[in-house]
Amino acid sequence: MTNQPATKLDTRAQLPPMFARYKSRVEQGLIQAVAQRDTPPNEADSLYVSIKYHLGWVDQTGSPATDAITQGKALRPTLCLFACEALSESVEQASSVAAALELIHNFSLIHDDIQDQDRERRHQPTVWCVWGVPKALVAGNALQSVGDLALLNTNKEGTSPEVTLKVSQLLTASYLEMIEGQCMDLAFESEVYITAAQYLNMIACKTGALFRSGLEIGASVATADAADVDAFSRFGSNIGRAFQIRDDYLGIWGDTATSGKAAGNDIRRRKKSFPVVFALEQANGAALDDLTRIYQQEELDDKDVDRVLDILDELGSKEQSDKIAEASAEEAVESLKGVSLPDWAREEAEDLVDFLAHREY
């Protein structure tokens, strides 16, 4: 990997090699799952245009998209396929399951954008921005069902009904947990003080659940060994935390060009991400007064954003975020210690953890 400055188009090059290895398999799975429903001779077709637009395949008119960077990293399906290959040296049996994970993650993104009134994602207008809230709501729901169906139909590809049912239960329970996390997150918005512990519990649900179940599901289709599945489950929880804390970091200190998000964006939006929660917990005197006052305002101006950035700097929010991401990364590696894995898999797991905890986008 080269170390040249990242530009909009070469960021993907920094991903660990497993992303490239599984990329076309994930895409095939997604295309197949969506194509199973996208055959209406009727008025529902604009539904699938909005879904394919969100997935980065077409533009707003339904014509094929040319700029592949608008697609996501396919993180969750990659994790799922990795767990499956690490335990069984084969990925075939996890293809549909991996696609389902990505579809369900994308359903949550479409609804998240409505909730947060976000107008842009991956350098493009969000679905609700293009088609309005009612259609975006329906598109999200449809995407979830397309994902569920992809998963429920895996038994038609040779997976036993027992395993298919088990992974469906795992996935459904985990996205209910994700939803519960979203709900806590919404509740936090109207509160000024949240403890770091409350925040970490919330992201364990909102972000961690789908990371955890992705790895658990990938492991479950590969092996019936409960200890191995459990190890990958803990691995998932830990990398989920590392990922989210790094995401919070990038939302404040990330480079706009690489992350696709505006710098200081999360502060301007008064988002109580980890660095802010930590600062609110640590602050005293003028810093506490200023944070409290600023986070109770309806809107923040440039001066407010600068003041918050100064306070976070003073209180060591950046260092603490790094520390938590680092500790989660170490715990993740530790989780897999007891599992018998081929060398390539252990090395890749460590590279993955390193990437998630230190990525710049």
Place this chain on the structure above:
Amino acid sequence: MTNQPATKLDTRAQLPPMFARYKSRVEQGLIQAVAQRDTPPNEADSLYVSIKYHLGWVDQTGSPATDAITQGKALRPTLCLFACEALSESVEQASSVAAALELIHNFSLIHDDIQDQDRERRHQPTVWCVWGVPKALVAGNALQSVGDLALLNTNKEGTSPEVTLKVSQLLTASYLEMIEGQCMDLAFESEVYITAAQYLNMIACKTGALFRSGLEIGASVATADAADVDAFSRFGSNIGRAFQIRDDYLGIWGDTATSGKAAGNDIRRRKKSFPVVFALEQANGAALDDLTRIYQQEELDDKDVDRVLDILDELGSKEQSDKIAEASAEEAVESLKGVSLPDWAREEAEDLVDFLAHREY
């Protein structure tokens, strides 16, 4: 059944007896499914307050509700349990499945209210009206997952993994169809002319799919006989159409006190329900000009509503709605002809069809 004028509190008395017979079983199933998740010592608890509020169990503060009329008819689970009992003389095995159907129907209602900006349902403020759009969106998603989990977990109650998986596939496919129907419905809003055939195709998805799958699922847990399952599936499609056309009728000509909806409400909201679609297809001259003009306005006043009512009257929209509901009812009864059923079941099926096609609320 008495024929006294219906009041807000005695409408339930007009329901066919199967509703009373299954009522407590459905309620138990719902309570059990929701209770499985509603145990958070955390900030997600307001999520379950909003869900239980929507189900009519608690008020906005979370205190037990006193007025049972705010609960729905539990139509879909009742149909499911009926199919199961008619084919196997037992309902035990369909309890969780029936609860799942009702939960998923209610998820769609919470989201429908957001889409349509409806402020009232069952004489109560809607969830988005009380808690805002973001929380209502999340509550709907959670309710769907609670329903899915209830269904996926039926194998823990003795149903085989194969049958559990089959009914999960049926249900998921049918609510994707329901969502596709909602999408067509949204697309229709921006078009002036829709044919009656397009409209009937839309409601076959939007309303019919869940009726059909409810009966198909109830039949599937009772028997492996494909012809019997198929007969109940066709029965469901037909009563779905009869139900929706009657719903459209009541939305225009229904009695406000019994239906819980404002008279002429669907006209004022420019809803293109069957009577209006039929009138637009039939109209000529001044009637067509007036309908076209009125349905292109942003808002309708009393004079507009009266003019539309007069046109529907002239063109026989009421009679045509009755005719379609009647024909669907007859086809429904016909669908079950080839199935060997006990006398009580055939009689109840006929009473049910009669109720759905002629109900006043």
